[in-house]
Amino acid sequence: MDLKKIWDNYETLIDKEVIVNGWIRNHRPQKEFGFIDFTDGTTFKHLQIVYNKDLADFEHITALKNGSAIKACGIIKKSEGKNQDIELVAKDINLLGDCPMDYPLQPKRHTKEFLRSIAYLRPRANLYQAIFRIRSVASMAIHEYFQNNGYVYFHAPIITASDCEGAGEMFQVTTLPLDKVKKIDYKDDFFGKKAGLTVSGQLQAETFAMAFSKVYTFGPTFRAENSNTKVHASEFWMIEPEIAFCDLNELMDIEEEFLKYVVREVLNKCSLELQFLDQFQEPGLIKKLEDLINSHFTRITHEEVISLLKKSDEKWEFPPNYGEDIAKEHEKYLTNYFNGPVFITNWPKDIKAFYMKQNDDGKTVAAVDLIVPNAGELMGGSQREEDYFKLKARMDELKMDEESMYWYLNLRRYGTCVHSGFGMGFERLLIYLTGVDNIRDVIAYPRTPGNCDF
Amino acid sequence: MDLKKIWDNYETLIDKEVIVNGWIRNHRPQKEFGFIDFTDGTTFKHLQIVYNKDLADFEHITALKNGSAIKACGIIKKSEGKNQDIELVAKDINLLGDCPMDYPLQPKRHTKEFLRSIAYLRPRANLYQAIFRIRSVASMAIHEYFQNNGYVYFHAPIITASDCEGAGEMFQVTTLPLDKVKKIDYKDDFFGKKAGLTVSGQLQAETFAMAFSKVYTFGPTFRAENSNTKVHASEFWMIEPEIAFCDLNELMDIEEEFLKYVVREVLNKCSLELQFLDQFQEPGLIKKLEDLINSHFTRITHEEVISLLKKSDEKWEFPPNYGEDIAKEHEKYLTNYFNGPVFITNWPKDIKAFYMKQNDDGKTVAAVDLIVPNAGELMGGSQREEDYFKLKARMDELKMDEESMYWYLNLRRYGTCVHSGFGMGFERLLIYLTGVDNIRDVIAYPRTPGNCDF
Numbered sequence: 077m078d079l080k081k082i083w084d085n086y087e088t089l090i091d092k093e094v095i096v097n098g099w100i101r102n103h104r105p106q107k108e109f110g111f112i113d114f115t116d117g118t119t120f121k122h123l124q125i126v127y128n129k130d131l132a133d134f135e136h137i138t139a140l141k142n143g144s145a146i147k148a149c150g151i152i153k154k155s156e157g158k159n160q161d162i163e164l165v166a167k168d169i170n171l172l173g174d175c176p177m178d179y180p181l182q183p184k185r186h187t188k189e190f191l192r193s194i195a196y197l198r199p200r201a202n203l204y205q206a207i208f209r210i211r212s213v214a215s216m217a218i219h220e221y222f223q224n225n226g227y228v229y230f231h232a233p234i235i236t237a238s239d240c241e242g243a244g245e246m247f248q249v250t251t252l253p254l255d256k257v258k259k260i261d262y263k264d265d266f267f268g269k270k271a272g273l274t275v276s277g278q279l280q281a282e283t284f285a286m287a288f289s290k291v292y293t294f295g296p297t298f299r300a301e302n303s304n305t306k307v308h309a310s311e312f313w314m315i316e317p318e319i320a321f322c323d324l325n326e327l328m329d330i331e332e333e334f335l336k337y338v339v340r341e342v343l344n345k346c347s348l349e350l351q352f353l354d355q356f357q358e359p360g361l362i363k364k365l366e367d368l369i370n371s372h373f374t375r376i377t378h379e380e381v382i383s384l385l386k387k388s389d390e391k392w393e394f395p396p397n398y399g400e401d402i403a404k405e406h407e408k409y410l411t412n413y414f415n416g417p418v419f420i421t422n423w424p425k426d427i428k429a430f431y432m433k434q435n436d437d438g439k440t441v442a443a444v445d446l447i448v449p450n451a452g453e454l455m456g457g458s459q460r461e462e463d464y465f466k467l468k469a470r471m472d473e474l475k476m477d478e479e480s481m482y483w484y485l486n487l488r489r490y491g492t493c494v495h496s497g498f499g500m501g502f503e504r505l506l507i508y509l510t511g512v513d514n515i516r517d518v519i520a521y522p523r524t525p526g527n528c529d530f
Numbered sequence: 531m532d533l534k535k536i537w538d539n540y541e542t543l544i545d546k547e548v549i550v551n552g553w554i555r556n557h558r559p560q561k562e563f564g565f566i567d568f569t570d571g572t573t574f575k576h577l578q579i580v581y582n583k584d585l586a587d588f589e590h591i592t593a594l595k596n597g598s599a600i601k602a603c604g605i606i607k608k609s610e611g612k613n614q615d616i617e618l619v620a621k622d623i624n625l626l627g628d629c630p631m632d633y634p635l636q637p638k639r640h641t642k643e644f645l646r647s648i649a650y651l652r653p654r655a656n657l658y659q660a661i662f663r664i665r666s667v668a669s670m671a672i673h674e675y676f677q678n679n680g681y682v683y684f685h686a687p688i689i690t691a692s693d694c695e696g697a698g699e700m701f702q703v704t705t706l707p708l709d710k711v712k713k714i715d716y717k718d719d720f721f722g723k724k725a726g727l728t729v730s731g732q733l734q735a736e737t738f739a740m741a742f743s744k745v746y747t748f749g750p751t752f753r754a755e756n757s758n759t760k761v762h763a764s765e766f767w768m769i770e771p772e773i774a775f776c777d778l779n780e781l782m783d784i785e786e787e788f789l790k791y792v793v794r795e796v797l798n799k800c801s802l803e804l805q806f807l808d809q810f811q812e813p814g815l816i817k818k819l820e821d822l823i824n825s826h827f828t829r830i831t832h833e834e835v836i837s838l839l840k841k842s843d844e845k846w847e848f849p850p851n852y853g854e855d856i857a858k859e860h861e862k863y864l865t866n867y868f869n870g871p872v873f874i875t876n877w878p879k880d881i882k883a884f885y886m887k888q889n890d891d892g893k894t895v896a897a898v899d900l901i902v903p904n905a906g907e908l909m910g911g912s913q914r915e916e917d918y919f920k921l922k923a924r925m926d927e928l929k930m931d932e933e934s935m936y937w938y939l940n941l942r943r944y945g946t947c948v949h950s951g952f953g954m955g956f957e958r959l960l961i962y963l964t965g966v967d968n969i970r971d972v973i974a975y976p977r978t979p980g981n982c983d984f
Contacts, residue, residue, distance in 0.1 A: 078743070080680050097775035098743070099945050116774075117742035118680050145947040147775075172775075173916065173946035181944075196734075196937040197944065199741035208738070212683040219673055226534055226572050229666040233975040234688070234750045235701070235727075235765055237982045247689070247720070249701050249727065251754045254714045266701070266754055266764070267982035273689075273703065280650075280975060280984060284662070287653035288571035289532070289552070295750065296688045300705045300720055310720070311689055320570075321551035321601075462627065483650040483984055490635075490651065491553050492627035493599040521687040521734060528691045528721035530734060530937055 080118040082152070086162045089152045096123065096164065097147050097172070099200070102183040105138035112140070113183075114148065114164070120205055120348040124157070125150065127166040136171075142183060143175030143200075192516055196530055199520070203356070206349035207510050207518055210342055214509060215502075217341035218294060218315055221334050227290040227317065232277025234296065237269055238480055245300040246272035247310075273298035278316050278497060279431070279484050282460065285318040285495055286487055292317040294502075302525050306514045309503065311523040318497035324433075324442045324459045327496040328375060328419050331446055331455055335417075336369045342509055343369070358511025364450060365509070371416035378402075378423045378440065381410065399424045399439075404452060411449040420445050430470050431484075432458040444498070451508040457498025464488035534572040536606070540616045543606040550577070550618065551601050551626070553654070556637040559592035566594070567637075568602065568618070574659055574802040578609065581620040590625075596636060597629030597654075646970055650984055653974070657810070660803035661964050661972055664796055668963060669956075671795035672748060672769055675788050681744040681771065686731025688750065691723055692934055699754040700726035701764075727752035732770050732951060733885070733938050736914065739772040739949055740941055746771040748956075756979050760968045763957065765977040772951035778887075778896045778913045781950040782829060782873050785900055785909055789871075790823045796963055797823070812965025818904060819963070825870035832856075832877045832894070835864065853878045853893075858906060865903040874899050884924050885938075886912040898952070905962040911952025918942035 077094045098116030109128035125148050127137055140146065150166040157163070181197045191198040198204045222229065235249050251266040262270045277293040284291040293316040301308060319330065343350065343365055354361040376384075385396035385406055394403040402410075402420075410418050422440040425432070432441035442459035461467040467488055471478055478485065506518040516522040521530045531548045552570030563582040579602050581591055594600065604620040611617070635651045645652040652658045676683065689703050705720040716724045731747040738745040747770040755762060773784065797804065797819055808815040830838075839850035839860050848857040856864075856874075864872050876894040879886070886895035896913035915921040921942055925932055932939065960972040970976040975984045 078680060097947070099740075117682075118744065143945045145945040172948070173942075173944075175945045176943065179944050196737040196940070199738050205741065208684070208742070209682055211685070212677075212681075215683050216673055216677045219670055223666075223670045226532060227666075228571075228663055229669050230662070231665070231669075231750075231767060231974060233765065233977060233984070235752070235977050235982060236984075238984070245705070247703050247705060248708065249703055250708070251699075251701060252708075254702065254704070254706075254708070260708045266756075266979060267977070268980045269982065271982045283650040283984075284653050284974065286553075287659065288662070290572065296685075298689075302720075311687065313685060486650070488627075489630065490627075490633050491597045491599040491629045493551070494626070520685060520738065521690075523687060523689050523721070525720060526722045528689060528723065528725045530687070530690075530692070530737075 078118040079116045079121070079123055082123065082162075083119050083121050086152065090154060090162065091151060093149065093151055093167075094164070095147065095149045098145070100140055100142055100144050100146060100175075101200075103140055103142055105140075110138055112146075112148075112169075114146075117200070117205065120202075120209065120346075120352065124155065124163040125166050125169070126163050127169060131166065131168070133169075137166075137169050140169070140171060141175050141177065141179070143179040143181060144171060145173035145175075146170060147172055188512075188514065188517055192522075195521055202352060203512075204517075206346075206352050207506070207512065208520065210346050210349055210509055211506055211518065213345045214338055214342055214505065215294070217338040218334075218502075220341070221337045222290075222292045222317065225290070227292045228284065228288040230277070230281055230284045230291045230293050232274060232280045232293045232295055232316075234274055235267070235271050236274045237267070237271050238279065245302075246275060247298050247300045248272050275299060276314065276316065276499065278318065278499065279481075281316055281318040281497065282487060282495065283483070285320045285497070286491065286493075289320045290317070291319075304525055306516075307504070307507070309515045309519060309522050309524055312515070312519070313502035314499055315502060316497060316499045318495065320493050320495045322459075322496045323494055324421060324444060324496060327457050327459065327498060328373070328421075328444060331419075331444075331457065331498055332373045332417075335446075335454070338505070339365050339509070340369050353511045361511040368417065368448065373446070374414040374416060374418045375421065376414075376418060377421050381406070381420055384413070385409065399426070401427050407447045407452050411447055417446060417448045417454075420447065428458070430474050430476060431460050431467070433461045434466050434470065442496075446498075448508065451504070454504055454508065455498050455500045457496065459494065459496040462488055462492045462494055464492065532572040533570050533575070533577055536577065536616075537573050537575050540606065544608060544616065545605060547603065547605055547621075548618070549601065549603045552599070554594055554596055554598050554600060554629075555654075557594055557596055559594075564592055566600075566602075566623075568600075571654070571659065574656075574663065574800075574806065578611070578617040579604065579620050579623070580617050581623060585620065585622070587623075591620075591623050594623070594625060595629050595631065595633070597633040598625060599627035599629075600624060601626055642966075642968065642971055646976075649975055656806060657966075658971075660800075660806050661960070661966065662974065664800050664803055664963055665960055665972065667799045668792055668796055668959065669748070671792040672788075672956075674795070675791045676744075676746045676771065679744070681746045682738065682742040684731070684735055684738045684745045684747050686728060686734045686747045686749055686770075688728055689721070689725050690728045691721070691725050692733065700729060701752050701754045702726050729753060730768065730770065730953065732772065732953065733935075735770055735772040735951065736941060736949065737937070739774045739951070740945065740947075743774040744771070745773075758979055760970075761958070761961070763969045763973055763976050763978055766969070766973070767956040768953055769956060770951060770953045772949065774947055774949045776913075776950045777948055778875060778898055778950060781911050781913065781952060782827070782875075782898060782900075785873075785898075785911065785952055786827045786871075789900075789908070792959070793819050793963070794823050807965050815965040822871065822902065827871045827873055827900070828868040829873045829875060830868075831875050835860070835874055838867070839863065853880070855881050861901045861906050865901055871900060871902045871908075874901065882912070884928050884930060885914050885921065887915045888920050888924065896950075902962065905958070908958055908962065909952050909954045911950060913948065913950040916942060916946045916948055918946065
């Protein structure tokens with residue numbers, strides 16, 4: 077029986093016999109009896125197995141080592157210990173898979189750096205049990221939110237010949253025998269042209285929004301940026317909804333509702349995991365998440381933000397300027413000032429992407445960034461430029477390759493409409509949800525410059 | 531209001547005023563009135579908008595073209611027509627986005643080949659409305675099945691330095707400036723070594739199954755095979771569950787339950803789409819799917835299969851042989867013979883992957899392929915070799931690079947256990963669910979040799 081089933085129904089199982097399969101996390105054998113800290117990973121809560129020397133193979137059992145796989149049969153009993161409601165009094169314990177003494181994941185404190193080097197074993201550690209179950213639960217909550225609200229899940233292409241952001245550094249994908257070819261000719265390559273890994277599914281998602289009104293992507297995206305920071309990975313998952321007949325204000329409504337839904341689901345379904353993370357990773361984590369779902373999201377323009385920052389008495393490391401991006405210190409100030417998340421709208425067009433709707437002032441675009449206390453920017457969205465001529469003029473200005481983007485421009489010729497969308501880096505959200513501060517700890521097998529292990 | 535909401539509640543909406551945003555699929559203006567076949571893509575069912583010359587801008591409205599985006603305000607009325615329960619009697623129709631006469635997607639029959647060439651517009655056509663909504667609904671059903679049964683969703687890495695199947699042809703991923711470098715040195719490449727796109731997340735999923743017991747992947751995988759068939763794409767999505775303490779028989783239980791769940795969900799949630807596909811793509815489609823969920827899945831060994839095939843009176847194009855794979859014609863015979871899906875188990879080890887559990891006979895492995903009427907092979911799974919020495923011997927035999935696979939082998943040293951998993955190509959399932967016969971029609975932007983458009 078799965079541990080999850082046992083813990084979900086333990087009151088009805090008392091004095092009943094159950095069989096469990098799983099692993100020994102910690103074994104404390106004594107002279108006349110022993111305790112096994114046991115889990116099968118189906119729930120965060122372990123089960124204590126108690127055995128005593130009445131068992132025929134008591135000697136063998138006392139020799140069982142941490143990390144071993146076992147099958148245990150016994151009776152569920154109310155526990156006399158303090159912190160556990162039940163334990164399993166063993167009638168029979170069988171070794172399924174041994175584990176030598178050199179097992180790297182002994183039950184003691186390990187550094188996260190060390191655990192990254194054994195990334196194939198670290199999901200067995202409590203911290204990663206918590207993180208990766210939250211990752212799974214949050215994924216599902218994201219799907220639920222969109223599906224419950226009538227969105228169509230759209231699988232954006234991963235290999236692509238177009239570069240959404242223009243600026244994004246792309247990985248190249250090839251089947252040319254690089255060790256042999258003298259001169260590269262992409263006509264000989266697999267797709268007959270230069271191809272790379274997508275940096276965003278947005279442009280393609282827009283084509284589907286023009287057919288289904290409400291769509292979302294949830295898939296991997298890539299950046300070949302050579303940056304070794306705590307928040308950058310070369311491979312990460314993105315959520316990109318795209319909604320027809322939706323303007324910037326309605327987009328913010330959706331962003332707020334969506335984020336609160338996902339956080340609420342994780343609070344409801346991962347309480348044990350969050351308690352653990354609150355205790356060992358980020359004191360106050362649960363309160364932070366509860367505050368978020370109860371908070372009012374402020375809406376303010378970029379210009380108002382700069383004025384506000386300029387008026388403040390803070391000594392800025394980076395002085396705020398109209399027409400420029402804002403810094404981490406500004407974000408922190410703003411979420412403190414408004415005591416909650418802040419939508420910043422109408423950004424200077426020169427620091428934003430070509431596809432964003434140009435406002436009538438000629439200087440700003442209908443973009444919105446959401447900044448969140450203790451997380452900084454969590455989502456970035458915009459109303460899209462739906463006017464063919466304005467979009468084309470902007471692409472001309474930026475000297476973009478319009479020929480390969482004909483289909484994107486054509487969306488503005490064939491039944492164009494007001495539409496908007498946002499993108500959220502899934503791992504950014506996970507850092508926020510789990511309280512760990514390094515993206516390498518929320519991705520099973522992180523890819524960063526120089527690192528492609530496992 | 532979304533069309534979906536209108537159709538879900540249309541009886542309560544009669545004589546009420548609603549506003550809709552969407553597109554004109556077909557416009558039939560008459561002298562004194564006109565009909566607009568209208569949809570916003572939120573449901574498969576369109577809405578007829580009726581207008582007459584009492585409207586102030588009647589002349590303008592009659593000039594509205596197919597493909598245009600409009601906003602319509604009007605009263606929901608019981609329709610006098612035969613096949614529709616309601617229609618919208620317009621009070622006001624506004625053009626949001628025009629559509630010129632060269633719009634390629636006029637309301638007439640187009641070939642699928644032509645529609646592939648305008649893949650950015652084809653989701654607006656009924657056929658692709660049906661297909662891509664089923665794709666979305668089936669995706670969600672897959673997540674639901676696993677999440678409801680306690681599985682953890684695992685995001686397998688996309689970029690990888692290891693090659694799961696050995697044989698699979700991999701795309702290479704690089705940031706080397708190929709046009710400039712004279713001699714390739716992977717030490718200079720982004721990851722410091724040769725990297726490619728994953729062909730399967732299974733091996734990494736096993737590491738998570740050893741921590742969470744039940745996990746699944748659902749993500750893109752890649753094959754750089756130069757094959758131009760109806761069922762091969764270079765980029766496709768795979769589902770790969772991996773279950774600890776699960777043997778081959780239990781795996782078959784899971785496969786059957788899983789497949790029936792997904793098919794049932796699609797039957798329940800996509801009845802309009804399936805009716806359309808049943809009518810225009812595969813007559814009998816709905817019955818085929820209903821038969822599947824009511825059918826008994828036969829279980830038979832590969833050896834028994836060959837004996838059965840040899841005994842039959844059929845004239846085989848490919849004579850069946852012990853120790854060899856079976857052909858399409860054999861699969862068809864078997865699903866007919868057993869009148870339903872067939873699990874074929876215990877395959878000759880030489881035609882199967884290195885990680886499969888070696889049976890005691892020394893000749894076969896605990897693999898299982900599921901073949902399904904009118905679909906052929908839909909899933910492939912196996913019990914995994916959990917014995918370190920047997921696995922290592924097999925890898926030696928196949929001259930595999932064990933050094934880079936140390937972590938996979940180590941799973942057999944640190945608390946190994948019986949475990950099993952299967953893989954299902956998502957697009958194979960979609961071909962089965964939709965009745966279309968070409969993988970290019972169930973992928974939004976298919977990637978095949980020479981084709982990486984959009």
